[in-house]
Amino acid sequence: MGLDSTTSSHPLVHQLKKIRQGDSGLLPILVGLAALVVYFQIRSSVFLSAGNITNLFVQATIFILLGMAEIWLLLIGEIDLSAGFNAGVGGAIAVILVDHQFHWPWFLALGLAMVVSMGIGIINGLLVILLRLPSFIVTLAGLLGLQGVLIYIVDRQGTGGVVSVQEKVLYNLVNGNLTPLWTWIVVVVLVVLSSIVMLRGDQKRRRGGLPGKPFFITVIKIVAMAVAGLLLVLVFNTNRSSFTHLSGMPFAIPIDLFVLGVGGFILAKTKPGRYLYAIGGNIEAARRAGINVNRYRLMAFGLTGLTAGIAGLLYVSRLVGISDGIEGGTYVLYAVAAAVIGGTSLFGGRGKMIHAVIGGLVIATIDNGMALIGLSAATQLIATALVLLAAVTVDSVARRASNNAR
Amino acid sequence: MESTSEASSTQHSVTTDAEAGVSGVSPSNATPLLSLRGVSKQFGAVQALRSVDLDIPNGQVTALIGDNGAGKSTLIKTISGIWAPSEGHLFWKGEEVHVHSPRDAARLGIATVYQDLALCDNLDIVQNLYLGREETDRGLLNEIKMELTTIQTLKDLSVSTVRSVRQLVGSLSGGQRQAVAVARAVMRDSQLVIMDEPTAALGVSQTAQVLGLIRTLAARGIAVLVISHNLIDVFSVADRVAVMYLGNLVSSGPAANYDTASAVELITTGETSRTATSVTSTQ
Numbered sequence: 045m046g047l048d049s050t051t052s053s054h055p056l057v058h059q060l061k062k063i064r065q066g067d068s069g070l071l072p073i074l075v076g077l078a079a080l081v082v083y084f085q086i087r088s089s090v091f092l093s094a095g096n097i098t099n100l101f102v103q104a105t106i107f108i109l110l111g112m113a114e115i116w117l118l119l120i121g122e123i124d125l126s127a128g129f130n131a132g133v134g135g136a137i138a139v140i141l142v143d144h145q146f147h148w149p150w151f152l153a154l155g156l157a158m159v160v161s162m163g164i165g166i167i168n169g170l171l172v173i174l175l176r177l178p179s180f181i182v183t184l185a186g187l188l189g190l191q192g193v194l195i196y197i198v199d200r201q202g203t204g205g206v207v208s209v210q211e212k213v214l215y216n217l218v219n220g221n222l223t224p225l226w227t228w229i230v231v232v233v234l235v236v237l238s239s240i241v242m243l244r245g246d247q248k249r250r251r252g253g254l255p256g257k258p259f260f261i262t263v264i265k266i267v268a269m270a271v272a273g274l275l276l277v278l279v280f281n282t283n284r285s286s287f288t289h290l291s292g293m294p295f296a297i298p299i300d301l302f303v304l305g306v307g308g309f310i311l312a313k314t315k316p317g318r319y320l321y322a323i324g325g326n327i328e329a330a331r332r333a334g335i336n337v338n339r340y341r342l343m344a345f346g347l348t349g350l351t352a353g354i355a356g357l358l359y360v361s362r363l364v365g366i367s368d369g370i371e372g373g374t375y376v377l378y379a380v381a382a383a384v385i386g387g388t389s390l391f392g393g394r395g396k397m398i399h400a401v402i403g404g405l406v407i408a409t410i411d412n413g414m415a416l417i418g419l420s421a422a423t424q425l426i427a428t429a430l431v432l433l434a435a436v437t438v439d440s441v442a443r444r445a446s447n448n449a450r
Numbered sequence: 451m452e453s454t455s456e457a458s459s460t461q462h463s464v465t466t467d468a469e470a471g472v473s474g475v476s477p478s479n480a481t482p483l484l485s486l487r488g489v490s491k492q493f494g495a496v497q498a499l500r501s502v503d504l505d506i507p508n509g510q511v512t513a514l515i516g517d518n519g520a521g522k523s524t525l526i527k528t529i530s531g532i533w534a535p536s537e538g539h540l541f542w543k544g545e546e547v548h549v550h551s552p553r554d555a556a557r558l559g560i561a562t563v564y565q566d567l568a569l570c571d572n573l574d575i576v577q578n579l580y581l582g583r584e585e586t587d588r589g590l591l592n593e594i595k596m597e598l599t600t601i602q603t604l605k606d607l608s609v610s611t612v613r614s615v616r617q618l619v620g621s622l623s624g625g626q627r628q629a630v631a632v633a634r635a636v637m638r639d640s641q642l643v644i645m646d647e648p649t650a651a652l653g654v655s656q657t658a659q660v661l662g663l664i665r666t667l668a669a670r671g672i673a674v675l676v677i678s679h680n681l682i683d684v685f686s687v688a689d690r691v692a693v694m695y696l697g698n699l700v701s702s703g704p705a706a707n708y709d710t711a712s713a714v715e716l717i718t719t720g721e722t723s724r725t726a727t728s729v730t731s732t733q
Contacts, residue, residue: 325570333582
């Protein structure tokens with residue numbers, strides 16, 4: 045019978061046991077990411093410069109958000125191929141409404157953009173649920189249709205297929221920073237809060253009479269968080285411009301952390317989140333347990349649209365505008381790749397929001413590093429493809445090993 | 451060869467519950483937990499159930515046996531609310547009830563453990579046990595309470611081979627998965643637990659585990675209705691036996707009234723000329 049998943053002996057031994065049984069979690073990917081970083085730094089000494097790391101993180105935030113958007117649906121065994129252009133349309137709406145002839149206040153324009161994106165997600169969901177169509181086909185149609193909508197909206201502005209952002213809030217989403225002081229405050233608060241939550245959770249378990257996580261592991265996690273936080277602050281607070289002064293954490297990062305926090309919380313601690321995992325694991329079992337599966341499937345589609353909308357806002361902020369030629373198709377593939385590289389299963393039932401973060405960082409690292417060492421576009425594409433294959437293979441082999449160990 | 455279900459045939463046959471009177475056969479208290487009278491079910495031109503009369507008393511294990519296509523699954527789906535009967539009446543504790551949906555059945559206290567168990571492999575034991583009825587604390591999942599209750603429930607059912615309730619159900623053995631599915635039924639304070647082929651895919655020791663679980667349920671006063679092909683399992687655990695043949699309930703009564711030979715004959719032909727050695731036939 046074999047599997048002993050309680051913490052038996054020393055926690056380190058337990059962790060090694062888990063890896064051997066195939067439940068390696070994030071460890072292999074983190075090791076892979078570290079290897080990539082080392083490689084790129086050797087090939088180009090500017091890789092680990094403050095400016096480049098900041099740039100990499102900002103690039104990553106958009107992949108991460110689109111990855112998180114996909115995870116809502118990947119968990120229930122669906123997919124949204126239109127998410128890239130959904131983001132584009134949302135961003136376009138925001139750009140057009142804040143500037144030019146509309147001049148809406150930023151919160152209305154950005155709010156409407158997010159509502160529209162969520163609505164597009166819900167329409168996808170209604171088509172899938174009511175007409176019982178496969179989400180792959182519905183969202184493929186969405187990809188094509190939304191690309192058309194985007195071109196229509198942008199070209200109608202009469203500015204040659206590109207609309208630029210001049211409004212301050214939208215510009216600052218990605219291009220603006222927290223001051224160095226606030227950077228410290230945000231990171232310290234986050235690390236302290238996370239530590240308190242972890243420790244208190246453990247304390248409640250012990251008081252209830254349940255075995256808590258070994259203290260050792262919690263301490264390591266807190267220390268790792270603190271060290272990572274410290275490094276990030278030091279990197280962001282270093283002046284990264286050679287002719288003027290530019291420092292502090294870009295706003296995009298706290299925005300991403302907020303979405304990560306809310307999304308992760310919903311999945312881990314609420315009934316709707318739990319039901320998404322159930323639907324992805326065995327939809328018939330969920331139905332027989334009395335769960336209204338269609339309600340939660342629709343919710344997932346809506347959340348994907350909403351998260352894509354937020355990604356769209358960051359995207360147009362980074363581009364300082366919207367063009368009718370954005371590569372929404374490629375972006376959505378990167379989004380799915382990010383989720384899968386991070387450990388989310390394409391078949392449903394397995395995944396967490398943090399996977400998008402890891403996967404997004406991996407993809408941004410490859411993107412950034414390869415551009416830095418001057419690889420051609422062709423090489424970059426092939427390399428990214430190989431990384432995706434490698435990640436999925438490692439995961440699949442590990443799962444097969446864990447199934448055989450039963 | 452046509453077979454009739456009338457007990458007035460010249461063959462010796464064990465009386466059905468309807469003739470013996472509701473209280474006639476069961477040794478325990480007066481009213482059975484669930485009584486079916488004249489229950490029929492039609493699907494278009496197909497008559498899946500023909501005027502079934504059956505009593506299911508609590509505190510006892512009733513085994514429902516019969517060949518493939520005899521109507522066993524249809525019968526339990528009618529009881530558990532998936533189908534409504536085309537004709538006939540259901541009585542719960544003596545009063546007539548109408549079970550139109552699985553939710554109605556659950557509200558009465560009927561829990562069904564299907565052959566595929568309806569478990570989510572990607573969730574752990576606690577999450578499966580509470581699926582659909584999670585305990586919350588101010589809107590958030592109350593993991594500690596659910597985990598403690600799960601541990602207690604498994605202990606009450608003497609399920610001792612599971613090491614951690616946080617194991618994924620997908621990593622459990624067949625017998626353990628059955629135990630989890632049964633524990634889920636029990637946790638709802640069910641009064642009638644229906645199990646469809648619980649030992650079909652299990653090996654020897656796992657089968658023994660599950661049969662022990664079934665007896666534990668009965669000992670707690672729960673009525674258990676078990677569908678099984680395996681006559682060895684049936685005779686080792688059942689207090690009562692009910693035989694179905696081509697949609698008819700051709701025979702029912704205390705398990706002591708049956709033996710393997712008579713059971714097989716009832717299953718394959720709908721009648722038997724034998725009686726078990728210890729009981730004289732009634733007419």
